[in-house]
Amino acid sequence: MKIGLVTYAPEKVEGYDIHVYYSKSVDGKACPPVKDMQIDVTCFCDAQAIREDPTIVAVSKNGPALRKNRKANLAFDYVCPTNPIYQAKVLDYVESLGKEKIQGVTLNLYHFPEQEFCTCPRCMELWRKSGLNWTEWRAQAITSFLKEAKTRVKGTFAVEMFPDPLMAKERFGIDFDAIAELVDYFHVPLSARDYTTNYWVDLLTRDFLKILKKPMVVELSGEMLNDEKSVALMKIVAYLSRHDLMGVLLLVHDSENARQIARYAVNNNEYREWLNKNEFTAMNRIVDKWAKLY
Numbered sequence: 001m002k003i004g005l006v007t008y009a010p011e012k013v014e015g016y017d018i019h020v021y022y023s024k025s026v027d028g029k030a031c032p033p034v035k036d037m038q039i040d041v042t043c044f045c046d047a048q049a050i051r052e053d054p055t056i057v058a059v060s061k062n063g064p065a066l067r068k069n070r071k072a073n074l075a076f077d078y079v080c081p082t083n084p085i086y087q088a089k090v091l092d093y094v095e096s097l098g099k100e101k102i103q104g105v106t107l108n109l110y111h112f113p114e115q116e117f118c119t120c121p122r123c124m125e126l127w128r129k130s131g132l133n134w135t136e137w138r139a140q141a142i143t144s145f146l147k148e149a150k151t152r153v154k155g156t157f158a159v160e161m162f163p164d165p166l167m168a169k170e171r172f173g174i175d176f177d178a179i180a181e182l183v184d185y186f187h188v189p190l191s192a193r194d195y196t197t198n199y200w201v202d203l204l205t206r207d208f209l210k211i212l213k214k215p216m217v218v219e220l221s222g223e224m225l226n227d228e229k230s231v232a233l234m235k236i237v238a239y240l241s242r243h244d245l246m247g248v249l250l251l252v253h254d255s256e257n258a259r260q261i262a263r264y265a266v267n268n269n270e271y272r273e274w275l276n277k278n279e280f281t282a283m284n285r286i287v288d289k290w291a292k293l294y
């Protein structure tokens, strides 16, 4: 199993095998690509673009796909994913990333905000013309956007998802089987404030491993808050290392946060004895590698 990072810092950190760089975020900020990194692009969540032109927001009978709309429970503000002008903007950005020798591109938030979206006049017209049911039409709309995006990507192509293994197609238009034919791997984000309760991480990992027909990485939040939470994080990484994963990615604020995780694991004798005693072979290899660097 590989160990990797998801980071807002445009640099690689020693001791990690996969480096995912968030270059376009939900607030609309887009940064230039970085050499040898996997570039993570937020597609249809863009608070700034919606502020500039409120007509592009996704809509439903319960109102717009905005955080401030309490009838919807959304973490971000969503542009309608069938908007051709905004789609072109995202696709041009994806293509522009190929100017640098990047590792590849991961797309994030490329789907509908929820099941009841989007009922804008364009979506209703496209749906009517398709002759498909609501779920199938929405899934095909998202898959065809991903197909187009893939033609613009240089290198490894991956997608994130909202981590719902059962309802992703109905809710978001995410058709895992269709997408598996396009991507090199899936990136499953299982973010949390901490992992002191962890059964759900193992549960969702097993479910996704069962349904996804391509390799998979799991992302965990890598913030080192205190001793108890740091040990909980390192233990769940060890448990995940027993699954057939391509890798575990740790979301960090910056490179120092990533080095702090490695140092913490290396210097925690109790944790290393626990790894040895319980034969966490894959995790032991990672910590041994860190021990040579940190």
Ligand SMILES: [Zn+2]
Pocket: 058, 059, 080, 081, 082, 083, 118, 119, 120, 121, 122, 123
């Ligand atoms: Zn729409």
